[in-house]
Every structure is written in structure tokens, then in C-alpha cells.
Amino acid sequence: MRLELVPRATVSPAARLLAPIGALILSFALGGIIVALMGRSPLTALDIYVLQPLSDPWALQELVVKATPLVLIAVGLSFCFRASLWNIGAEGQYVVGAICGSALALATHGTEAGAWVLPAMLGLGILGGALWGLVPAFLRVRFGVSEILTSLMLVYVAELMLDYLVRGPWRDPKGFNFPQSVGFDTAATLPILGDGGRLHVGVLFALAAAAVAWVVMTRTLFGYRLRVTGDAPRAARFAGFDERRTALAVFAISGGLAGLAGIVEVSGQIGQLKPSISPGYGFTAITVAFLGRLHPLGILFAGLVMALTFIGGEAAQISLRLPFDLTKAFQGILLFCVLAADALVSYRIRLVRRGVLAGRAPA
Amino acid sequence: MIEMVPREGDRAAAAPPPLVSLRGITKRFGTLTANDHVDLDIHPGEIHALLGENGAGKSTLVKILYGLLEPSDGAILWQGEPVALQGPQQARALGIGMVFQHFSLFENLTVAENVAVAMPGDLPIAAITERIAAVGEEYGLVLDPGRFVWTLSAGERQRIEIVRCLLQNPRLLVLDEPTSVLTPQEAERLFVTLEKLAADGCAILYISHRLEEVRRLCRTATILRAGKVVATIDPRSVRAREIAALMVGVEIGEVKAVPGHAMGPERLVVKGLSLPPEEPHGQSLREVALGVRGGEVLGIAGVAGNGQGELFAALSGERLAAAADAVRIDGTAVGLLDVTSRRRLGAAFVPEERLGHGAVPDHRLGENALLSRHGTGGLVARGFILADAARKLAFRIVDTFDVRKEGPDPRARTLSGGNLQKFVVGREILREPAVLVVNQPTWGVDAGAATVIRQALVDLAARGSAVIVISQDLDELFEVADRIAVIHAGQVSEPRPTRELTREAVGLLMTGALDESALKAAEEAGVVHAS
Numbered sequence: 001m002r003l004e005l006v007p008r009a010t011v012s013p014a015a016r017l018l019a020p021i022g023a024l025i026l027s028f029a030l031g032g033i034i035v036a037l038m039g040r041s042p043l044t045a046l047d048i049y050v051l052q053p054l055s056d057p058w059a060l061q062e063l064v065v066k067a068t069p070l071v072l073i074a075v076g077l078s079f080c081f082r083a084s085l086w087n088i089g090a091e092g093q094y095v096v097g098a099i100c101g102s103a104l105a106l107a108t109h110g111t112e113a114g115a116w117v118l119p120a121m122l123g124l125g126i127l128g129g130a131l132w133g134l135v136p137a138f139l140r141v142r143f144g145v146s147e148i149l150t151s152l153m154l155v156y157v158a159e160l161m162l163d164y165l166v167r168g169p170w171r172d173p174k175g176f177n178f179p180q181s182v183g184f185d186t187a188a189t190l191p192i193l194g195d196g197g198r199l200h201v202g203v204l205f206a207l208a209a210a211a212v213a214w215v216v217m218t219r220t221l222f223g224y225r226l227r228v229t230g231d232a233p234r235a236a237r238f239a240g241f242d243e244r245r246t247a248l249a250v251f252a253i254s255g256g257l258a259g260l261a262g263i264v265e266v267s268g269q270i271g272q273l274k275p276s277i278s279p280g281y282g283f284t285a286i287t288v289a290f291l292g293r294l295h296p297l298g299i300l301f302a303g304l305v306m307a308l309t310f311i312g313g314e315a316a317q318i319s320l321r322l323p324f325d326l327t328k329a330f331q332g333i334l335l336f337c338v339l340a341a342d343a344l345v346s347y348r349i350r351l352v353r354r355g356v357l358a359g360r361a362p363a
Numbered sequence: 364m365i366e367m368v369p370r371e372g373d374r375a376a377a378a379p380p381p382l383v384s385l386r387g388i389t390k391r392f393g394t395l396t397a398n399d400h401v402d403l404d405i406h407p408g409e410i411h412a413l414l415g416e417n418g419a420g421k422s423t424l425v426k427i428l429y430g431l432l433e434p435s436d437g438a439i440l441w442q443g444e445p446v447a448l449q450g451p452q453q454a455r456a457l458g459i460g461m462v463f464q465h466f467s468l469f470e471n472l473t474v475a476e477n478v479a480v481a482m483p484g485d486l487p488i489a490a491i492t493e494r495i496a497a498v499g500e501e502y503g504l505v506l507d508p509g510r511f512v513w514t515l516s517a518g519e520r521q522r523i524e525i526v527r528c529l530l531q532n533p534r535l536l537v538l539d540e541p542t543s544v545l546t547p548q549e550a551e552r553l554f555v556t557l558e559k560l561a562a563d564g565c566a567i568l569y570i571s572h573r574l575e576e577v578r579r580l581c582r583t584a585t586i587l588r589a590g591k592v593v594a595t596i597d598p599r600s601v602r603a604r605e606i607a608a609l610m611v612g613v614e615i616g617e618v619k620a621v622p623g624h625a626m627g628p629e630r631l632v633v634k635g636l637s638l639p640p641e642e643p644h645g646q647s648l649r650e651v652a653l654g655v656r657g658g659e660v661l662g663i664a665g666v667a668g669n670g671q672g673e674l675f676a677a678l679s680g681e682r683l684a685a686a687a688d689a690v691r692i693d694g695t696a697v698g699l700l701d702v703t704s705r706r707r708l709g710a711a712f713v714p715e716e717r718l719g720h721g722a723v724p725d726h727r728l729g730e731n732a733l734l735s736r737h738g739t740g741g742l743v744a745r746g747f748i749l750a751d752a753a754r755k756l757a758f759r760i761v762d763t764f765d766v767r768k769e770g771p772d773p774r775a776r777t778l779s780g781g782n783l784q785k786f787v788v789g790r791e792i793l794r795e796p797a798v799l800v801v802n803q804p805t806w807g808v809d810a811g812a813a814t815v816i817r818q819a820l821v822d823l824a825a826r827g828s829a830v831i832v833i834s835q836d837l838d839e840l841f842e843v844a845d846r847i848a849v850i851h852a853g854q855v856s857e858p859r860p861t862r863e864l865t866r867e868a869v870g871l872l873m874t875g876a877l878d879e880s881a882l883k884a885a886e887e888a889g890v891v892h893a894s
Contacts, residue, residue: 219750221743224733232723237681238714239734240703 005347019345020291020298023337024305030337031330040320048319049312059311061198065269066307069094069261069278071206071299073285075213076257078294079250082217084230087251089136089151090258091282092158093129097259098266099162100128102273105188106170106181117187121263129259130252132158137251141244147251155282163275170273181273190268200268206303209257210296217296226250258282279310280328287335290342306331380443382407382535382566383428383459388437390423397423399590400437405535410557410567412577412598415587416610416809418779421570424587425537428568429461430454460528464539466520468512470644474523475508481527491530498529502556513644517666518549525556536560537568542576543835544667547870554580572610574603588612611810618817618842621825627657630829631710631798632691636684636698638677646670648677649853655798655829660820661858662844663833664869670853671833672715675802678831679712680705692798703738709797711735713788715806715833717780721787724776728761728768729754731775732790739794756793757786764789764815781812788816792823799823802833817843837866849873 031049032042053059073090080087087093101121108117136150167179175182193199217223229236229246236243266277288306292298313327381404390398397420405411415421426432428439430448438445441457448454451461468477475492482491492508499506504522512520521541528536538557542550557567557580571577577584577598584598586609594609631654638648648670655661665671676682677690684690684698691697692708702712712735714720722731733753737743742753754772761768764785768778775783784805791799804820805813821843824830833850834840840847841861848858849872856872 219748220746221737221748222746224730224737224748227726228723228734231725232719234714234716234720235723235734238679238702238712238720240680240701240706240738242701 002352004350004352005343006350007347008345011346015345016293019341020293020302020338023291023334023341026341027330027334027337030333034326034329035322038322038326040322045316045320045322048315050308052315053308053311058198062311063304063307064203065198065200066310067300067303068202068206069265069281070285070288070306071303072202072209072261072264073254073258073282074288074292074299074303075206075209075296076254077285077289078213078217078292078296078299079226080254081289081294082223082230083226083246083250084233085137085140085247085250086148087133087136087151087254088148088286089133089153089155089282090254090285091278091280092151092155093132093255093258094262094265094278094282095155095158095162096132096262097125097129097256098262098273098277099158099165100259101125101263102170102181102184102266105184105267106273108188109182109185113187115187117185118190118267121188121267122260125259125263126256127259129262130256133251133255133258134248137248141247147247151251162273162277166273166275172272179275183272184267188267189271190264200264202264202268205260205264207300209260210300214296222249258285279324280331284310284331287331287338290335291338306334309334381405381440382442384440384443385424385428386438386440388424388427388434388439390420390427390432391435396590398427398434401587401590401592403585403592405566405568407534407566408561408564409583410561410569410581412581412584413568413570413587414572414574414577414584414598414606414610416572418809419587419610420590421587422539423590425461425539425568425570428454429459429537455531455533458532458534460531460533460536462521462524462528462536462538462541464541464543466524468520468523470513471511473509473511474506474515477512477523478508478527478530482530494530495526498526502529502559503552504529504556516549517544517668518546518552521545521553529560533565535566535568537570539570540572541569542571542573546666546873547837547866548874550576574598574606578603586610607810618814618821621821624658624825624827626659627827629654630657630693631655631678631800631831633678634689634691635686636677636689638673638682638684641673641682646673647853648673651677651853651855653831653848653855653858655831657797657827657829658824659845660824660830660832660843662840662847662861663831663850663855664837664840664847664873665833665835665850666873667835669850671802671835671850673853674850674855675712675714675800675833678800679710679714706735706739711791711794711796711799713791713799713801713804715802717783717787718776722775722783725774727772727774728757728786729772731786732757732760735790736794756790760786760789760793763793764819779809781808784808785812785815788819792819795823795826796828798829798831800831800833803835804832805834805836805839813839837869840869841866 032046035042035045053063073094077087077090101124104117104121104124132154135154136147139145139150140147166181170181172180172182190200190202193201193203225236225241225246228239229241229243233243261281262277266273270277284306288299288302291305292302309327309330313324316322317324383405385401385403388398388401389396401424413421413424423432427434430450430453439448446457475488475495478495479486479488479491495506495508498504504526506519506522506526521544541553545553561567569577569581581598584596585592586594586596586606588610596606598606633651633653636648636651640647646669651674653661677684680697680700680702687696687698689698692705692710695708697705697708718724722734729750730753733742733748736756742749742756757772760766766778766782766786766789768782778786788801788804801820804816808816817839820830820832832840832843844861846858846860847864847869849856849869851873
């Protein structure tokens, strides 16, 4: 007896839209079971994870701040994933973007450098992330190396590089030997939106990125090129869309946006370089991209949902003494549920009772 | 009038009872009824044809007979006893052997090893080699058991499949479109083998859409249309056109030549075009030279897998040549230009595969109009898609070529093969290209659509374009081409005027007799008219 996936003849558009929502509900249910097994009340956990952050104005702002890097990275990843190219290393591109932008902030530290510093930092962040992203793309088009492996492995290279910098050359001499850089000057810090809030200008970048991506994806020849490449690679070749150039372009775009997210987070949120500048945004953004159906508007929504798990996770650490690993496990459960829901929208499961071995006959 | 073969009566009284009978076989896939109450009797020693268009339900029926599909309704009687086939093993145990259209062979194993993996039990290779030789001797299936499969021609590969079946002593052998990959000479050898098998009492179910070979081989033919049996006939006593009409359901037209149009200068010139294979065991192109004039259709015949796909890729620019002047379009050297640049110079291309190559299956027709037309004006402005213009173009293609579809702008995969092919060909022809290269223009297309497409190709040439038709279908080439060349092992023979050629001569070239001395011998043997 075994299970078979049989393609559905027709797929209703409603089912496609409802699938991520069903996945959300299912993963909350699974999360509740795990919390119960750990001896806490699932209802209390739901309250702390979801309801309290959503009813507290401060936490709502925090939600948007946390969603910002997720949305920036996921929008970039959606370009890659549309074209069936798998950039798993956004975390590394985020880190390298943060390093490159910060290099300028640290170089101009304590000087009278003017308003040009911040835009130049953002530019360097984008450039750094894009170049880091182009490494796996280049290896793929030149030597046929799997971009999945190389982009992932480069994450660890980037993290170790950051670790070396903040413990070595960039360490704050007056920082009591803590592995961290000096705090950024005002000229190198992203301005806050409005008065006294938590929202910084980076939030607008995320909204702009989603809007531009939406136009590019639906209205331009470049977006069409990505969709054709992802849906039918041979047809893309027939259309004259060079597969190598496509790969380089989408890795540069997604790397650039991840790099922007990195420098935005460091300059708008953290204010200095530390060994840990991300709770795994680059990986969580993969879930965000799929939960948002690779659609910019969906990604905005999914970014907020995933940000909620971060904030709720922090609150649960404090009040329920649940480990932060639970949040990561929950994010993993969510990704699985999203992918499973996607698969079940297009396929149905059939139970095959007798063990027919098709032998040499094609099925 | 169609003369029906009597089901009962004198013949049935004299003949032994049927080996296998299908009674009311019905198979539904969702709302589609692929087989609708099909009745079929096959007697021992009979070569029974199953005729029908693509999509008529032949493959479904055969899969049911081989235990790969369960019928929704109906019964299979084996020597009068009802059987419920639980899978191919059980079908094989009863004595049913099957040769599929697409072979399932391991390229990197030898002939004997490929036979061994299909045999029950643990026979030593030496014993199998012996049995291959014995069966080969008896039925004229010449095979070298030690050869690696990747070195073999399609005809030889098919012989392995047949030998595999014969070693299990089948009482019914089913062949699905066996000649689609064979040269006429190879097909003739297959027929001799099948006749010998039938004479020894083996029943054969022969699936085809080619009338001529069915008339050559079979005395009974069951014709399927839209899942139903529309007639059971003696194919020798009914005219080919009437059989075709039964298969299609309407009388089909003939392609009309356009008389008296002038031949222009050469618009597509290929010289010294060589291309290494793209993948292991792939075909390379070797020193291809061709010239096609405006007003001319050049046919390129050949058995599948001899470099047709590679030639198409090199002409279209999907793969670039080594030198710029290997390919010229209207005098411009384009060997190093990509496919979009070649389109801008007036060339247009139709690949062999409709779904996934010539069109994106999940995209709507409007978007698919863009696929090959985005670079040639009118559909894209400053990087932005003019979606309305693209849809209008799609509608114009649909109107001009009578593309049947559901809904205003459906996804490509919802169209039938023939209608999608009309769309893909029409998309290129509406551009009035200077040069058109088409690979397998009517592969898997119903006869009605095939006629429309062939006529459009002939008409396009008459308006002054140079047209290359790469096809495995000799009848098609003789219908549309002014000159025919043959591609074999990556080499293309000197094109010869169609009127000087016979099918036999082209078939000889398809087996690789490329040099003039072989042709001369053929002329002397009378298969080629001296020019």
C-alpha cells in the first residue's frame, strides 16, 4: 500500500487563495499541540503569541519594524523563485550588505561628513548584497554548480566574516571588550518616521520595493521573462531569453534587496554592528515569499504574519519561559504546511492498495 | 460505401474462438470519456489494426488491455473467460506482450543486459545471448547482444523490445505506433517479422494512424473515433480516403499546390555548419550545407534522433554556430546572433514540441503570442508589455487559422494538439517571415489541422518566403516540399527535387546511404528515377 499524488484536472482559483490561510490555521493547531506537550496551555500561548501583540500599539509598531527586512528580502527572493532559481543564501547577502554599508558609517565616524553618508551607505549595502548574491549565480552559469548549495554555504562565510570584523578590526576600543562596533553617528542612522515612534524610513523602502516589484512582475518584459523561465525553460530559450543572464539578474536583484535589508536593519534599528544582527531574517523570508504566493502584496501580508511569530516568540520566552527555538520550529512547521497546501491544491492524494510494480511499462 | 466485416457468420463458424474479447470497455477520466463501450475481438494468428486519430482513445484501450489502467466499465474475456487484470505482470503471465511507442531501455547497458533485466528469474547472460540469437534467427530480428544500446538505431532498439516480448512466448503482441521511428526499409522488415509471427499463431494488435501500412499488413481494422468504435472493416477493400474520413469524421481536403509562382534568390544559406552534441549520446551536426530560395519549400526527412532538433536549434539561434557565416539570412551572417536578432532579420521558427517549447502551457494565448513576437515590434514599448496589443494579435491568429478554444483567452494547455499547433504556426506565419523553419509541423495533430497547416506553409512559400520543413512524415514532405534532403547522423544530404524522388529512395538515404555511389546503385536498382 502506498500513497500517490495525482494531478487535479481543474484547480479553482479560490482554492489557490485559501490554501495559505488553511496552512496558517493548521500550523497554529500543530504549534498548539507542541506547546501543550511542553506542559503549557495552548490558549495562553495563543494569547501571548498572537492576541497581545496585535492589541498593543507599541507591539504593532514593532511588528512593522520586524516585517520590514522580511518583506525587503522576500520581495527580492520572489524574483529568483519566479524564475525557478533557488537563492537560499539571502541571510548571507543581508550580512554582507550590512557589513559594506557599515564600513562607511565606521569610516566617517566622528567626522563632520554630511547628508551624503546615509544614501551612500544604502548604496553600498545594495552593492555588497548584490555582489555576494552574484557569486553563486556566476558559479552556476559558468561551471554548472548548484546555486542552492553555494548560496547557502556563503551564508556561513558571511557570518564568520562579520564575527571576525566585530571581534577584531572594527571592535569599539571603549566597548569593554564586547564584540561590537561603535554606535553609528546621527548622519549614519536612518531617520525615524514621525515623533518618538519605532518606525524608521526603511519601512517605506519595503513598501516601495513591493510596489515596484508588482509593476515589474506584471507589466514589463523582464517580469514576463522571469515567468517564462520559471514555467517553461525551453520556451524561454525559444523566446530568446538567455538563461545565464536571467540567473545573474535575479541573483543581483535578490542579493541587492537582502543587502539593503541588512544595512537598513543595522542603521535604522540596531545602530551598530554586532556578531548577531539577524534572528534568521534571510531564512524566514523564504517562508514569507512562499506564504505570500510570490506576489508582492501577499508578501506584505506574509511578512507581517512572520514578524508576529518573532515578537510573540520573544514575549513567550519572557512570560511562558518557552525557548526561542520553538519559534524557529514553528516557522519551519509553517513553511511545511504552506508547501503541502500548495501541493494539495494542484494534486490529490490517492491510496493505492495493491502493490502494482509498473515494471518496465511507463506509467 | 463501407463494407463491414461480418462479426458472426461463416467466418466466425470456421475460425477458432477469439483469443481475447473486449466487451463494452468504458474508461472515464473525470468528465472525459476516453473509451466508450468499445467491443473488440482478436483471433489467434490475426494481425488486427486499431486505427484512429491522436486522442481517439487507442492508447487508453491498449493500457487497459495490458493491465496498466482499470476500465470504469466492461469486461475483458481471455479465451472466453472473464479476467480482471491487476497489472502488467498478470497481463504478461496470460501471454500479452507490449511494445510501446517510447522505448524503455537502458542506454548504458548492452542488448543482452537490457533483455536480462526484463526476464523473470536469474538466467545467466550467456543463456540469454543464446536465446536472443535463436529468436533473432527465427524471426529475422538481427541483433548483436554485446552492443551497447546507445550505439543502436531506433529500428534496432525496437527489435530489442520485440525480442524481449518474444522470449516470454506471447500469444498476443501489442505494438503501439511501431513504425513512427522507422525508415520505410526498417518498417518493411518489421512487417515480415510480424507476418511470420502471425503465421505461427500469435495474435497481433497493431496500433497506427498510417493507413498505407495497415492496408499492407492487416485484414481487419477497428476504427476508433472519440473513444467509440465507428467501424470494423477490411482495410484492403476500402479506399484510403474513406478510411481517413471514418477516422476524422469528415472528408479531409488535399493540400493544393500554388502553380506558377517564381523562385527568388536564396534567402537562407547554411554553409559548413557543425555543432558538437549538447549532452552525452547526443547527436552532433557535421558540415551541414543548404540553400533555400524564396518561393521554395525545402523538406528535410530523417528518422527521429538524427540531428533534427540540433539542426533546428542551430538555424533558430537557440544554439550559436562556431562562425558567423555558417548561417545567412537574406545575405546577413547570423551564425553568432541569438534567436531574437534572427527574428528581427525576418526569420521565424516553429519547434517540434508545442507544450513547453513553442508555448508555455500555463500561460494564456495572449501571453503566448508574446513568446516569439516580443522582439519584432508592436507588443513591447520601453520594456513594458502592451497587453492589449498582444491579446489582439492572439485573437487575429485564432481567427485566421480557425483555432478552436474555450473562453476568450484560455491557457495554452487547454487547447487540443491540433489547435495549439495551428496557433503556434499561425503566430509565425502572420508575420510574413522571410524565412520559416518548422520542425515536425503536424506531429500528433489531427488530419484536419494538418491539412490547414500544410496549406499555410505552401501558401507562405508562394508569397516569396523560404520555408524549411523538418519532418519524419514522408507523406507530408512529398505533399509540401519542392526539394527534399535527408538528415542522417547529423549530416544532411544534397537536396533533390521532389518529383525526381521516390519514397524508397528517400528511405535509402534515411538509412545512411549518403554518398552518390549508393544513390547510383539505387538508380540502377530502379528505386530512384535518373534525373
